[in-house]
Amino acid sequence: MITLAIPERSTESRFEFVRLVWAAIALVTCMAPHLPRLPVWITLLTAACIGWRLAAALYGWRAPSRGLRIVLATAGFAGVIASYGTINGVEAGSALLIVMMDMKLLETWRRRDFQVLMFIAYFLILSQLLHGPELWSLPWMVLAVWVTTTSLLQAVRMAAPLPAATAGRLVARMLVFALPVMVALFILFPRVPGPFWAMPTRSGASTGLSEEMSPGAIARLSKSNKVAFRANFEGRIPPPAQRYWRGPVLHSFDGATWREPRPAPSHVDRLEPSGLPVQYRVTLEPHDRHWLLALDYPEFWTMYGAYRTNDYQLLSKRPVDQLTAYDVRSYPNAQTDRDLAPAIRILDLRLPADRNPATLALARTLRSAHETDHKLINAVLERFRQEPFVYTMQPPALRGSDPVDEFLFDTRRGFCEHYASAFTTLMRAAGIPARIVTGYQGGELNPLSNRLTVRQSDAHAWSEVWLEGEGWIRVDPTAAVAPDRIELSLADALPYGERVPGQFLRGLPGLQQLRQGWDAVDAAWNEWVLGYGPERQLELLRALGLKNPDWRGLAVILGIVVAVALALLTLWLAWRYRPPKPDPTQLLYLRFLGRLANAGVQRRPWEGPIDFAERASRDRPEDATAIDSITRSYVRLRYSEEGGQPELARLKRMILAYRP
Amino acid sequence: MRQLVARALHPTLFLRDQLREWARRRQGTDQDPVTIHRRRTYILPTWLGIGFGLLIFAMLLASMNYNNSMGFALTFALAGLGLVTMHWCHQNMTGLVVRGIRLEPVFAGTQPVLEVSLENPSNTERYELVVACEAIEAAPIDLPPGDTQSVRVKLPARKRGHLRIYQVGVRTRFPFGLFRCWIWLHPNLTGIVYPAVSPRGAEPPADETEIEGANDANEGAEDFAGLRNFRAGDSPRRVAWKAMARGGGELLVKHFAGADVATRWLSWADTPEKDVEQRLSRLCRWVIDAHGRGQAYGLRLPGTEFTPAVGSRHRHRCLSALATFPETARRPTGGQQ
Numbered sequence: 002m003i004t005l006a007i008p009e010r011s012t013e014s015r016f017e018f019v020r021l022v023w024a025a026i027a028l029v030t031c032m033a034p035h036l037p038r039l040p041v042w043i044t045l046l047t048a049a050c051i052g053w054r055l056a057a058a059l060y061g062w063r064a065p066s067r068g069l070r071i072v073l074a075t076a077g078f079a080g081v082i083a084s085y086g087t088i089n090g091v092e093a094g095s096a097l098l099i100v101m102m103d104m105k106l107l108e109t110w111r112r113r114d115f116q117v118l119m120f121i122a123y124f125l126i127l128s129q130l131l132h133g134p135e136l137w138s139l140p141w142m143v144l145a146v147w148v149t150t151t152s153l154l155q156a157v158r159m160a161a162p163l164p165a166a167t168a169g170r171l172v173a174r175m176l177v178f179a180l181p182v183m184v185a186l187f188i189l190f191p192r193v194p195g196p197f198w199a200m201p202t203r204s205g206a207s208t209g210l211s212e213e214m215s216p217g218a219i220a221r222l223s224k225s226n227k228v229a230f231r232a233n234f235e236g237r238i239p240p241p242a243q244r245y246w247r248g249p250v251l252h253s254f255d256g257a258t259w260r261e262p263r264p265a266p267s268h269v270d271r272l273e274p275s276g277l278p279v280q281y282r283v284t285l286e287p288h289d290r291h292w293l294l295a296l297d298y299p300e301f302w303t304m305y306g307a308y309r310t311n312d313y314q315l316l317s318k319r320p321v322d323q324l325t326a327y328d329v330r331s332y333p334n335a336q337t338d339r340d341l342a343p344a345i346r347i348l349d350l351r352l353p354a355d356r357n358p359a360t361l362a363l364a365r366t367l368r369s370a371h372e373t374d375h376k377l378i379n380a381v382l383e384r385f386r387q388e389p390f391v392y393t394m395q396p397p398a399l400r401g402s403d404p405v406d407e408f409l410f411d412t413r414r415g416f417c418e419h420y421a422s423a424f425t426t427l428m429r430a431a432g433i434p435a436r437i438v439t440g441y442q443g444g445e446l447n448p449l450s451n452r453l454t455v456r457q458s459d460a461h462a463w464s465e466v467w468l469e470g471e472g473w474i475r476v477d478p479t480a481a482v483a484p485d486r487i488e489l490s491l492a493d494a495l496p497y498g499e500r501v502p503g504q505f506l507r508g509l510p511g512l513q514q515l516r517q518g519w520d521a522v523d524a525a526w527n528e529w530v531l532g533y534g535p536e537r538q539l540e541l542l543r544a545l546g547l548k549n550p551d552w553r554g555l556a557v558i559l560g561i562v563v564a565v566a567l568a569l570l571t572l573w574l575a576w577r578y579r580p581p582k583p584d585p586t587q588l589l590y591l592r593f594l595g596r597l598a599n600a601g602v603q604r605r606p607w608e609g610p611i612d613f614a615e616r617a618s619r620d621r622p623e624d625a626t627a628i629d630s631i632t633r634s635y636v637r638l639r640y641s642e643e644g645g646q647p648e649l650a651r652l653k654r655m656i657l658a659y660r661p
Numbered sequence: 662m663r664q665l666v667a668r669a670l671h672p673t674l675f676l677r678d679q680l681r682e683w684a685r686r687r688q689g690t691d692q693d694p695v696t697i698h699r700r701r702t703y704i705l706p707t708w709l710g711i712g713f714g715l716l717i718f719a720m721l722l723a724s725m726n727y728n729n730s731m732g733f734a735l736t737f738a739l740a741g742l743g744l745v746t747m748h749w750c751h752q753n754m755t756g757l758v759v760r761g762i763r764l765e766p767v768f769a770g771t772q773p774v775l776e777v778s779l780e781n782p783s784n785t786e787r788y789e790l791v792v793a794c795e796a797i798e799a800a801p802i803d804l805p806p807g808d809t810q811s812v813r814v815k816l817p818a819r820k821r822g823h824l825r826i827y828q829v830g831v832r833t834r835f836p837f838g839l840f841r842c843w844i845w846l847h848p849n850l851t852g853i854v855y856p857a858v859s860p861r862g863a864e865p866p867a868d869e870t871e872i873e874g875a876n877d878a879n880e881g882a883e884d885f886a887g888l889r890n891f892r893a894g895d896s897p898r899r900v901a902w903k904a905m906a907r908g909g910g911e912l913l914v915k916h917f918a919g920a921d922v923a924t925r926w927l928s929w930a931d932t933p934e935k936d937v938e939q940r941l942s943r944l945c946r947w948v949i950d951a952h953g954r955g956q957a958y959g960l961r962l963p964g965t966e967f968t969p970a971v972g973s974r975h976r977h978r979c980l981s982a983l984a985t986f987p988e989t990a991r992r993p994t995g996g997q998q
Binding site for chain 1: 723725731732739741745746760782784
């Protein structure tokens with residue numbers, strides 16, 4: 002009969018098993034949020050390695066041979082490269098880290114190996130945070146640091162591992178004291194802007210706008226209920242009809258798809274601010290592209306290295322792969338290019354001659370019928386309004402090589418990109434420089450936080466035409482078909498029966514409050530924690546009353562705060578490690594000893610009370626009676642069951658009366 | 662000598678010796694007991710601690726590069742934890758009471774044991790305290806509140822003679838081994854290493870003489886006077902084994918009151934060996950045997966003489982004289998008559 006008996010184990014191997022279990026718990030905690038992103042084979046490998054290692058400790062198996070470990074490590078490395086194509090960047094880096102951790106686990110036998118393992122675990126926490134700093138990651142981080150640190154405590158212990166509760170409590174106390182230091186460092190540690198070395202961005206395809214737009218692209222994007230960015234206004238909030246958030250501007254058209262021009266637009270632009278500005282702060286969710294969303298037309302912004310292109314986009318120096326916050330001042334009524342640069346005129350008039358022939362013909366007809374550009378534009382918009390055009394999220398697919406013709410004369414059902422595309426094509430064909438602007442329109446104003454939340458479902462596309470003497474003018478053909486889209490929201494503009502994601506939830510009254518409350522919390526988290534950067538830091542110091550805050554001021558304040566926190570810790574520790582209060586008998590006896598010491602008779606460390614009393618009586622025969630009765634009373638109180646309150650009172654009387 | 666030179670030329674060892682000397686001059690000799698004041702605790706990061714610092718630095722760079730606030734939060738939390746750990750490690754040592762540092766006499770060839778008692782007078786447990794002496798570390802101990810524990814450090818075996826302990830260290834790397842906090846104690850402590858004991862062999866010549874009054878200050882071996890508890894140094898011959906078996910395991914010793922004992926002289930001149938060390942070893946054996954039999958004995962060495970007596974104190978006196986006997990003694994021809 003075969004039985005699976007757990008062998009008797011030595012004390013040392015039992016300790017090792019406890020250490021291993023702790024390490025396994027820490028590694029699993031740190032790894033858990035990585036799991037959904039990892040290839041399955043890494044998850045399986047990790048499970049196998051942890052399981053094997055625990056079994057090895059339980060049954061006393063030996064470590065795998067060096068050769069086998071090298072083969073496994075090489076295979077793991079190759080696997081990561083095969084899965085990701087690189088070992089660079091946060092995602093491939095974390096995968097490699099986990100594979101390395103698995104390999105380390107196989108050879109973890111000594112104390113030092115456990116320490117290395119825990120250091121890897123700390124890095125796993127970091128890589129998860131770099132990947133996705135959502136609100137839940139804060140409690141997860143605290144938990145993971147706590148478990149990992151407790152595991153480290155057990156790993157470095159030379160004697161038997163501490164009981165789990167004791168170890169956990171100890172580490173929790175330490176973390177409580179580390180918290181003020183962390184907060185001080187977080188707020189005051191000088192933040193140096195910008196990346197030091199180029200890192201590949203996240204490979205995950207995130208939802209958001211794109212460099213190109215073909216029919217149906219924005220409609221697809223609008224199905225996502227994800228937050229794109231939030232805006233917090235200072236002073237007046239522009240009305241819904243003015244909430245056009247500018248994203249990529251598309252110039253090149255091949256008959257179906259609009260694209261950003263190559264090379265990218267230059268920095269040079271001519272903008273003359275006029276009218277009332279709008280001041281706001283944008284907290285932009287990462288989208289892995291360069292553009293920063295801003296209201297038309299951004300004039301001032303606080304973002305290191307960001308610049309404005311000649312088509313008024315705001316671009317950041319590196320892809321936005323972290324939550325990013327920036328302040329912008331926009332002038333909605335600013336005067337744009339008075340004269341159009343020839344290169345741009347050519348770019349924004351270009352049309353493929355052989356595509357969409359019916360549209361080109363229509364444009365020629367309209368051009369000859371209307372003498373001014375204004376009249377021409379109005380005629381096109383009127384056409385959208387009068388004829389049976391339908392605004393819908395589910396437009397029929399345009400399969401032909403002339404999609405604009407198909408839309409204008411055949412299906413007549415479309416989303417914003419269909420209208421913008423058709424309108425811009427008509428304008429160009431009629432000789433008016435025109436381009437497509439994509440971005441977001443509208444947003445939901447949260448009354449609790451007074452913030453505007455803009456979601457992917459608010460994605461929009463519109464047109465811009467250049468008119469002599471006026472500059473670039475925004476024309477939104479969607480507004481002609483579905484005015485409610487602009488004035489209210491997407492849900493209000495859609496025909497009956499079509500739904501925007503999340504619309505059902507938005508309709509429930511109680512849930513509406515809850516949702517907005519959560520939204521406010523999330524927005525505050527984004528703005529105050531994730532978006533905290535160099536600008537915020539200087540703002541805070543100015544608010545604290547510093548005239549010209551710089552890094553030196555920061556360092557001084559930081560030093561003071563950390564010193565105070567550590568001084569408090571020292572005090573608390575000294576209090577915690579204080580000796581217990583002596584009992585009243587002991588206190589009285591100590592006083593008696595003090596008096597004798599003053600009189601020249603000192604108790605030696607090795608003398609018991611009776612021995613000492615004998616010697617003291619010999620040295621001071623005149624006090625012999627008093628010394629004897631005090632000592633006897635003390636011994637009775639301290640070493641026998643007799644005594645009690647009356648005896649204590651007697652001892653007190655005697656000692657107070659005793660003056661050598 | 663060569664070792665001394667090598668030590669002086671070795672950069673880290675030299676520096677460490679200098680530091681120790683400095684600490685010794687600064688603190689002076691310690692009385693018993695010593696309460697560890699924070700002024701005499703030293704603390705430095707360990708290699709693991711330096712590694713932890715590098716880890717934090719790497720995390721800081723990554724957080725800056727990605728401009729990631731949560732990354733900063735983690736980095737600073739670990740940095741804060743490191744600083745807290747440093748204070749915790751320091752406090753784990755401060756206030757500790759070290760008492761009763763002593764060295765039991767041993768025979769050459771066996772390992773002297775340094776005994777140190779550590780007392781935790783606080784309300785809170787202290788962890789991972791390690792006593793070290795001459796680069797030898799004892800097993801770490803945890804001290805619950807108010808507890809005292811004795812730690813034994815086995816030192817390397819020595820030649821006979823005085824054994825001077827210059828420095829005793831107490832260390833801790835609690836909680837995470839990122840910092841090492843230590844103290845140096847300089848007790849006024851000299852132990853003694855008796856000569857190595859010869860194997861049983863030549864017996865001392867049987868020139869027994871009756872010498873009156875040769876007795877232990879306290880006890881004789883004449884008239885049975887009762888039983889008392891065993892004390893260190895009592896001859897096993899006097900242990901009342903039967904009484905012990907009856908009395909439930911406590912070691913009892915027969916107590917005699919009396920005056921005259923049969924005595925014997927153990928003399929340098931009578932040893933069969935001619936080499937100084939071998940002679941001392943032989944005398945050592947004789948002393949032990951005589952003590953073990955409960956006999957009174959005297960010791961004659963060139964230049965010194967111990968009149969016959971019994972008891973552990975006498976034994977210690979005789980063995981110490983053997984231990985400190987000069988290596989190059991003049992060769993007395995017939996011993997001292």
